[in-house]
Amino acid sequence: MAQRGNLMTFRPDIKVVDATIRDGGLVNDFYFSDEFVKNLYRTNVKAGVDYMEFGYRADKEMFDIDSFGKWKFSSDEDIRSITGDNNTSLKIAIMADVGRCNYKEDIHERSESPVDLIRVATYVNTMPAALDMIEDAHKKGYETTCNIMAISNAKESDISAALEMLGSSPADGIYIVDSYGSIFPEQIRKIAEQYMEAADKSGKFIGIHAHNNQQLAFANTIESCAQGVSYLDATMSGMGRGAGNCPMELLLGFLKNPQYKLFPVIQFIENYVVPLKETGMEWGFDIPYLLTGHLNQHPRAAIAAMKEGRKDYSGFYKEIVDKD
């Protein structure tokens, strides 16, 4: 596939999606202060970011509201307490997980909600459930994406089938998700080609959500972008589960659209992210994450090792190689 765009111009189809609260919430069980979230919202508006994802809309019957901060549930009211009427060009997104969201009840008509975009997260083997959620959200008036997770462990033929199912769905976009941070740029370009082919047929856009286990989140984001992928997820300082995500500060430094401003992001990191790190919230590249990424495993063993403060990297390596 030919490259789209170049390093001197900008493509107006590119949209930047801030996923700090949602993926970062996986690190601190969604306990962000209102001050943090309000300032993140203001930063995204100033920086020209296109979408801000708040959190999950998890089912309160399944998840104990006393065990999580409010952005696990991201109610319309809680979002509105941050955004007011959101008279800005920043759109609002939430994530709805297959099997963990009572969407028929908990996702209301868009006309009654501050949310613009519902991102449906699924594994490749639960596509029918994802499609039902997408149809439901679409009927209620939302923009929708389908985020197929953990594709480094899925067969190409299953991905093809999923892309075909999505082609005839009302989903506006489809996301490439490298949950384990195990994909190399050479691979992400091929994957992007496969997704873009499907997107070009069905008139949908393609997005990318990368993880940084091998210090490739930013590289994979911009490399898939050059293949035509246009919705680019990033988080402030890469805040996100395990090794974290594509850092917003790198992505906005790269993009050429004058709409995007790096300076507010640098200010936010200085004033809000550094203090958060100082309270002990931990994410970002480290050897255990490298090792699970290298072995194409879910990062949960690495997250546990980091929580225990383990520094016996070689012992950890032996354990996870043995599990494989």
Add this chain to the structure above:
Amino acid sequence: MAQRGNLMTFRPDIKVVDATIRDGGLVNDFYFSDEFVKNLYRTNVKAGVDYMEFGYRADKEMFDIDSFGKWKFSSDEDIRSITGDNNTSLKIAIMADVGRCNYKEDIHERSESPVDLIRVATYVNTMPAALDMIEDAHKKGYETTCNIMAISNAKESDISAALEMLGSSPADGIYIVDSYGSIFPEQIRKIAEQYMEAADKSGKFIGIHAHNNQQLAFANTIESCAQGVSYLDATMSGMGRGAGNCPMELLLGFLKNPQYKLFPVIQFIENYVVPLKETGMEWGFDIPYLLTGHLNQHPRAAIAAMKEGRKDYSGFYKEIVDKD
């Protein structure tokens, strides 16, 4: 240019070069303990690394031997105290800087030295001096490379001219050096193409030495590799000036040649690199390095800011933008 190799096989022309002491020495003025260097040597042997670069052979008339550790000067005797007769498959390299090395005196016949490879570091505007050093080293029996630094600030036409000059020189290889960590994968592939064209004509190999200011050191290393670049610099945990280099642990995790072993590298990091970091030696990605990389500037302002422990990232940004 067609891709060379793929992710399922390995290219026997690829050589891994450990530059931990040389580039890491820029962080601690080359004050490594003998224990550290000896264990690094053993690790490189075990890990199947092809070359270990000790340090610079700086001119003792120009640089005060009391202000630097011995690897600023990397005498044959000091190297021999680590490697003995080096009856291993690991080859030994040192770096000689244009204008800072009394090469006629201080580089002896290869037959009298434990060194195999002299890497001549130059800017594009001092090529004649570099060529003289290369010829001198070649005559003395060494393998040689020419490492053209800071190419993100050089014109393509000057690079072309330098490559042509090197084509008719006895240099065995030519290095792409992204001193400022400002080059994107899309660019490194084009640069690699330009260098490989010259290399294919003159029968030389091409190497890559990347910096991590934009978390692209590993990505740029493997992306240029896919274009045919075959000498790949890396350092343990990316230890190196400013944002550091391509991490050895990522590179060996990527390469498919069974010669390379990741486990000894993980052990070395656990036993020697983590303790070194705990003594306060600092390197690796941080916002000031991102900003100098983004602006295609030398990292010296960022290094100074980090040394002062500055966390006023936005103030730093204003300063360096203003300087530009």
